Amino acid sequence: MVSRSRTPVVIAGAGPVGMVLALELGRRDVPCVLLNDRPGPSPQPKANATSPRTMEHLRRLGVAERFRKIGLPADHPTDVTYVTRLTGYELARQRLPCWRDAMAEGAEATGPWASPEPPHRASQIYLERVLYERLADFPCIDRRFGWRLEEFADKDDHVTCRAVDTQTGGVVNLSADWLVGCDGPGSMVRKGLGIRHEGDAEVERLIMGGTMLAVHLRLRRPAGFSWPERSWQFWTVNPEIRTLIIAIDGADEFVMHIAMKEGETPDEAAARELVNQAAGCQIDCEIISISPWTAGYRLLAERFRQGRVFIAGDAAHLFTPTGGLGMNTGVEDAVNLGWKLASVANGWGGDRLLDSYEADRRPVAARNLAFSKAFADSVGLTPASPAIEDDTEAGAAERQHTGAHLLEHARREFLIPGIHLGYRYEGSALVVPDGTPEPDDPPNAYSPTARPGHRAPHAWLEAGVALYDRFGAEFTLLSFGGEPGSIPGAFASANTPLAILEIDDPAIAALYQRQLALIGPDQHVLWRGDAPTDDGARLAATVTGN
Numbered sequence: 088m089v090s091r092s093r094t095p096v097v098i099a100g101a102g103p104v105g106m107v108l109a110l111e112l113g114r115r116d117v118p119c120v121l122l123n124d125r126p127g128p129s130p131q132p133k134a135n136a137t138s139p140r141t142m143e144h145l146r147r148l149g150v151a152e153r154f155r156k157i158g159l160p161a162d163h164p165t166d167v168t169y170v171t172r173l174t175g176y177e178l179a180r181q182r183l184p185c186w187r188d189a190m191a192e193g194a195e196a197t198g199p200w201a202s203p204e205p206p207h208r209a210s211q212i213y214l215e216r217v218l219y220e221r222l223a224d225f226p227c228i229d230r231r232f233g234w235r236l237e238e239f240a241d242k243d244d245h246v247t248c249r250a251v252d253t254q255t256g257g258v259v260n261l262s263a264d265w266l267v268g269c270d271g272p273g274s275m276v277r278k279g280l281g282i283r284h285e286g287d288a289e290v291e292r293l294i295m296g297g298t299m300l301a302v303h304l305r306l307r308r309p310a311g312f313s314w315p316e317r318s319w320q321f322w323t324v325n326p327e328i329r330t331l332i333i334a335i336d337g338a339d340e341f342v343m344h345i346a347m348k349e350g351e352t353p354d355e356a357a358a359r360e361l362v363n364q365a366a367g368c369q370i371d372c373e374i375i376s377i378s379p380w381t382a383g384y385r386l387l388a389e390r391f392r393q394g395r396v397f398i399a400g401d402a403a404h405l406f407t408p409t410g411g412l413g414m415n416t417g418v419e420d421a422v423n424l425g426w427k428l429a430s431v432a433n434g435w436g437g438d439r440l441l442d443s444y445e446a447d448r449r450p451v452a453a454r455n456l457a458f459s460k461a462f463a464d465s466v467g468l469t470p471a472s473p474a475i476e477d478d479t480e481a482g483a484a485e486r487q488h489t490g491a492h493l494l495e496h497a498r499r500e501f502l503i504p505g506i507h508l509g510y511r512y513e514g515s516a517l518v519v520p521d522g523t524p525e526p527d528d529p530p531n532a533y534s535p536t537a538r539p540g541h542r543a544p545h546a547w548l549e550a551g552v553a554l555y556d557r558f559g560a561e562f563t564l565l566s567f568g569g570e571p572g573s574i575p576g577a578f579a580s581a582n583t584p585l586a587i588l589e590i591d592d593p594a595i596a597a598l599y600q601r602q603l604a605l606i607g608p609d610q611h612v613l614w615r616g617d618a619p620t621d622d623g624a625r626l627a628a629t630v631t632g633n
Contacts, residue, residue, distance in 0.1 A: 093261075093262045093263070094118050094119060094120050094229065094261060094262075094263050094264075095112075095117055095118055095119065095263065095264045095265065095428075095432045096112055096117065096118075096119040096120070096263060096264065096265050096266075096267060096428055096432070097119065097120045097122065097236075097246070097248050097261055097263040097265075097266045097267070098119055098120070098121045098122065098266075098267050098269055099122050099236040099248075099266065099267070099268050099269060099270045099275070099276055100122070100123060100268065100269035100270035100271060100274075100400070100402070101121050101122070101123030101125075101219075101230075101232065101269070102129065102211075102215065102269065102271065102400065102401075102414075103134070103211065103214055103215060103218060103400075103414055103417065103418060104269040104399055104400030104401075104414070104417040104418060104420060104421045105121060105123070105267075105269035105270075105400070105421070106121070106215070106218040106219065106221075106222060107144065107148070107218065107418050107421040107422065107425070108267060108269060108399065108421035108424065108425050109121045109222060109225075109228050110148050110218070110221060110222065110225070110228075110425075111148075111421060111422060111425025111426060111429065112227075112228070112425055112428065112429050112432075113222070113224075113225030113227055113228040114148070114225065114560075115426075115429040115433065115560075116227055116433075117227065117428070117429045117432045117433065118227040118228075118229065119227070119228055119229065120229040120231060120261055120263070121222070121228060121229065121230050121231060121232075122231050122234045122235065122236050122250050123231070123232045123233070123234065124233070124234070124235040124253050125232060125233070126232050126233040126253075126254075127219065127232055128212070128215035128216050128218075128219045129211065129212070129215055130212065130376070131211075131212070131301070131303065131376065131378060132210040132211060132212050132301075132303055132333070132335055132342040133210075133211040133414070134210075134211040134214075134408065134411065134413065134414035134415075135208065135209070135210050135211065135333050135342075135411070136206060136207075136208055136411030136415075137154075137206060137207045137208075137209060137214060137411075137414075137415065138206055138411060138415040138507040139200045139202040139204050139205055139206050139504070139507055139508065140202070140415065140419065140507050140508060140542070141414075141415045141418045141419075142154075142202070142204030142205070142206065142207055143202060143203065143204050143555060143610070144418060144419075144422050145204070146203065146204050146553075146555070146556075147555070147610075148221065149221065149224075150217045150218060150221050151204055153217050154207065154209065154213060154214060154217045155186055155190070155207055155209075157209070157213045157216070157217070158208075158209035158210060158213045158335070158336065158337075159185075159186065159208060159209060159319070159334060159335075159336070159337045160185075160337045161185060161186055161187035162185050162187060163185050163186075163317060163319070163334070163337040164182065164183065164184070164185055164317055164318060164319065165183040165184065165185060165186070165189075165208040165319040166180055166181060166182050166183055166317075166318040166319055166320075167180070167181040167183065167318065167319065167320045167322070167497045167501055168180045168181075168315055168318040168320065168321050168322070169321075169322045169324055169489075169490065169493040169494075169497075170315055170321055170322070170323055170324070171323065171324060171325045171367075171471075171475055171476050171486070172323055172325060172364075172365060172366060172367030172476075173314065173315065173321065173323065173332070173365060173366045173367060173370075174309070174312040174313055174314065174366055174367040174368050175323075175325070175367050175476060176475075176476070176486055177315055178324060178475075178486055178489055178490035178493055179490035179491070179493045179494035179497065180318070180494075181494060181497035181498060181501055183208075183319070183501065184198075186205075186207060186208070189205040189206070190205065192205065193205045194547075194550070194551070196547065199502055199504050199533075200504055200508070201504065201508065201533060201535050201544070201545055202508065202545050203545055203547070203553035203555060203556075206411075206507070208319050210333075210335045210342070211414065212335070231250065231259075233252060233253050233254055234250045234251065234252055234253065234259070235250060235251050235253055236248060236249075236250050236270070236275060236276070237249045237250060237251050238279075239266055239276070239279060239396070241266075241393070241394040241395050241396055243394070243395075245262050245263060245264060245395070246262070246263045246264070246265065246266045246395045246396060247260065247261070247262055247263075248260070248261040248262075248263060248266060249261075263395075264395065264432065265395050265396070265397065265428060266395065266396045266397070267396075267397045267398070267399060267424065267428075268396070268397070268398040268399070268402045269398075269399050269400050269402060269417075269421070270402055271400070271401045271402060272384075272401045272402075272405050274398060274401070274402035276396065276398055276402060277388060277398050277402045277403070280393045280396060280398075282388050282389055282390055282393065282398065283388075283389050284386040284387065284388060284389070284405070285386070285387050285388075285389055286384075286385045286386040286387050286456065287383070287384065287385040287386070287460070288383070288384055288385075288386060289381070289383050289384075290383035290384075290385070290407075290460075290463075291383060292346075292382075292383065292463065292464070292467030292468055293329050293346060293467055293468065293469070293470070293471075294322075294329035294330070294331065294344075294346040294382075294466065294467050295331075295346075295382045295383070295407050295408075295409055295463045295466065295467040296382050296383035296407070296463065296467050297346065297347070297381070297382060297383055298346075298347040298353075298379060298380075298381060299344050299345065299346060299347060299379070299380050299381065299382050300344070300345045300347050300353050300358060300361070300377060300378070300379055300380075301342055301343070301344050301345075301377065301378045301379075301380060302342065302343045302344075302345065302358045302361075302362060302374060302376075302377050303340075303341075303342050303374070303375040303376045303377070303378075304340075304341060304342075304343060304362065304372045304373060304374045304375055305339045305340050305341075305372060305373040305375070306339055306341055306362075306366075306370060306371075306372050307339060307370070307371040307372065309366070309368050309369075309370050309371070312367075312368055317334075317337075318334070319333065319334055320332065320333050320334075322466070322493070323365045324469065324471045324475065324489065324493070325471050325475060325476055326471050326472065326473050326475070327364055328345065328346070328361060328364045328365055329345075329346040329471075330343055330344060330345045330346065330361075330365045331343070331344040332344075332365065340375075343362060343365065345358075345361050345362075345365070347379070353377060353379045354377070355374055355377060358374060358377050359372070359374065382407045382408070382463070383407055383463075384405045384406065384407055385405075385406070385407065385456045385457075385459070385460045386404065386405040386456075387403075387404050387449070387452055387453055387456060388402070388403045388404065388449075390445060390449075391403050391420075391444060391445035391448060391449055392441065392442075392444060392445050397424060397441075397444065399417060399420035399421055399424055399448075400414075400416075400417030400418075400420055400421070401413065401417060403417075403420060403448075403449075403452065404416060404417075404452040404455075404456060406455070406456060406459045407459055407460065407463045408459075409459050409462035409463040409466065409467075409500060410455075410458055410459045410462045410500055410503060410506065412455045412456075412458065412459045412506070413459070415507070416451070416452055416455045419448070419451065420444075420448050420452075422609050423444055423447055423448055423609055424444045424448075426561070426607075426608035426609055427440040427441055427443065427444055427632070428441070430561075430608075430631065430632075431632075434582065435581060435582045435583045435584075435631060436631050436632055436633075437628075437631060437632035437633035438632065439516055439517075439632035439633070440517070440631065440632030441632070442516070442632070443515055443516050443517050443632060446514075446515060446516060447512045447515050447517075450513070451510045451512075454510065454528070455506065455510075458503075458506055458530055462496075462499070462500045465496045465499070465500070466493070466496055466500070469489065469492060469493065469496070471489065472485060475489060498531070499530070499531060502531055503530050503531055504531070504532065504533035505528065505529045505530045505531055505532050505533045506530045507533075508533045508542055509528055509529070509533045509534075509541075509542075510528075510542075511525075511528075511538075511540045511541045511542075512540040512611060513525060513540055514540075515540055516629075516632070517607070517613055517629060517630050517632065518539045518540045518611075518612075518613050518614070519539055519613060519614040519626065519629060519630075520539055520540075521538065521539055521601075521614075521615055521616070523538050525538075526538070535598055537598060537599040537600060537601070537604055537612050537615055538612065538615075539612050539613060539614055539615060540611065540612065540613075541611065541612055542610060542611055542612075543555075543558075543604070543606050543610050543611065543612050544595075544598040544599065546592070546594070546595045546598060548590075548592075554590075554595065555610060557588055558586065558588065558606060558610065559584060559585065559586025559588075560584060560586075560608070561583070561584035561585070561586075561608045562578065562583065562584060562585045562586070562605060562606065562607060562608065562613075562630065563585070563586045563587075563588055563605070563606040564585060564586070564587045564588070564603065564604075564605055564606075565588050565590060565599065565603065565604040565605075565606060566587060566588065566589045566590070566602065566603055567590055567591075567595070567596035567599060567601075567602050567603070568591075568596075568602055569601075569602025569603040569616075569617065569618065569619070570618075570619055571587060571603065571619055572618070572619025572620070572623060573619060573620075573622075573623030573624070574603075574605070574619055574620065574623040574626060574627070575587060575623075576623065577623030577624040577626065577627040578623075578627050580624070580627075581624075581627045581628070581631065581633070583627055583631055599615065600615070601615040601616055601617050602616070602617045602618070603615060603616050603617070603618075603619065605626070605630065607630065613629075613630045614626060614630070
């Protein structure tokens with residue numbers, strides 16, 4: 088049976104990127120069809136680190152609090168620990184707070200993250216679960232899990248899509264204003280558009296380069312052996328095997344990423360032997376699933392849009408997952424594209440909004456790919472001589488030397504507020520520059536700035552209430568005693584939603600450095616000034632792509 092329907096947006100792929108995009112549309116009452124070949128959220132533990140920027144968006148989407156409360160317990164440390172083997176020597180440990188303490192630091196503005204939402208170390212399993220459940224709150228999101236996009240065609244004034252039920256073989260033909268491919272590394276949408284990748288592929292490293300095996304398992308601590316104290320990550324470093332082991336539930340559930348050697352077979356028997364090698368003993372474990380994958384990529388699509396079709400997330404950029412940048416960069420794609428598609432669908436956004444998606448997001452993806460590659464090189468090319476496991480003076484010296492390098496690496500990879508909060512949309516067609524010079528872009532430090540194009544600085548208004556919580560659903564004009572002039576009238580004339588937020592707080596005013604600041608739907612500053620612009624209509628037209 089073939090059925091037909093029409094919708095503004097079809098989204099192919101319902102991982103975190105596709106679901107966030109659907110939620111951005113759904114909360115704005117823009118109908119969409121969300122296709123996903125799996126019948127529900129993925130059971131595979133993939134990404135394991137959610138950035139503060141992504142958490143800020145989850146806060147806005149109404150799922151951040153629930154997400155924090157599942158996965159690792161509130162008191163579980165999020166340390167990153169390097170060991171020769173699980174029952175061997177500890178080489179280095181970067182201590183990081185449990186999520187309860189990280190939230191307390193954020194509330195008191197004493198931590199490294201100038202955000203209402205510090206990073207959250209939890210498996211993508213849990214993130215997909217809360218996003219999936221949130222989808223049901225928006226009737227305009229047509230959730231078609233168990234449906235695969237088979238083919239599409241851009242007809243200039245609409246896109247046709249053919250989707251197949253993976254269980255029954257039933258077919259649906261959809262007609263949409265736009266199609267967005269959030270369909271992963273092997274994106275059918277990207278390939279269908281003939282969009283090529285640029286960058287590095289199949290870079291070989293001792294770990295995080297080449298063939299990897301993801302083993303989802305339950306480990307039981309062996310009696311009679313030393314065992315490291317709790318940690319979020321364990322990296323094993325020895326000449327026989329290199330692995331990354333990530334805690335999922337804080338008890339006995341882990342995912343182990345194992346660097347495979349040529350000739351090794353990725354089956355369950357081989358996986359058990361590799362787990363024993365990483366542990367340093369015969370260990371009792373229950374293997375839930377195994378999944379081969381390939382690391383060593385730094386790939387960027389040559390374009391993110393072609394006509395009425397867009398790509399986002401792994402379809403647009405493929406990371407080696409160091410720095411936790413892959414999924415988080417994709418979520419930012421979804422947020423940026425989501426409000427723009429919704430604005431055009433709701434009649435007040437111009438087509439230049441859609442052009443600005445690639446211009447905004449592709450440079451940020453290139454930036455993040457470069458950072459991720461540097462992290463992968465740093466940890467993945469660190470050698471381990473046989474002496475590292477010797478109970479000798481030479482072995483101790485080797486462990487001290489290697490541990491010092493790895494500890495410095497951990498500080499550079501896991502404390503990166505500059506990467507997550509300091510990116511900017513430099514030269515965006517929607518941003519009105521104020522003539523101030525572009526600041527440096529260091530990965531490990533972040534200095535809040537309200538310079539147009541940057542993320543709006545965070546501040547607490549009162550206990551538990553962030554400035555972001557008071558922003559409007561679309562545009563917000565912040566006033567620190569400044570007169571808005573013609574701006575509200577211009578937005579009203581253009582039928583563009585604008586909230587006006589007056590703030591009487593000298594400390595927050597000092598962050599923004601001007602009496603007025605216009606904030607976009609994605610919490611980026613688009614314009615600021617000490618007096619209202621002489622042409623509010625031009626400002627409204629610029630930021631709405633008209």
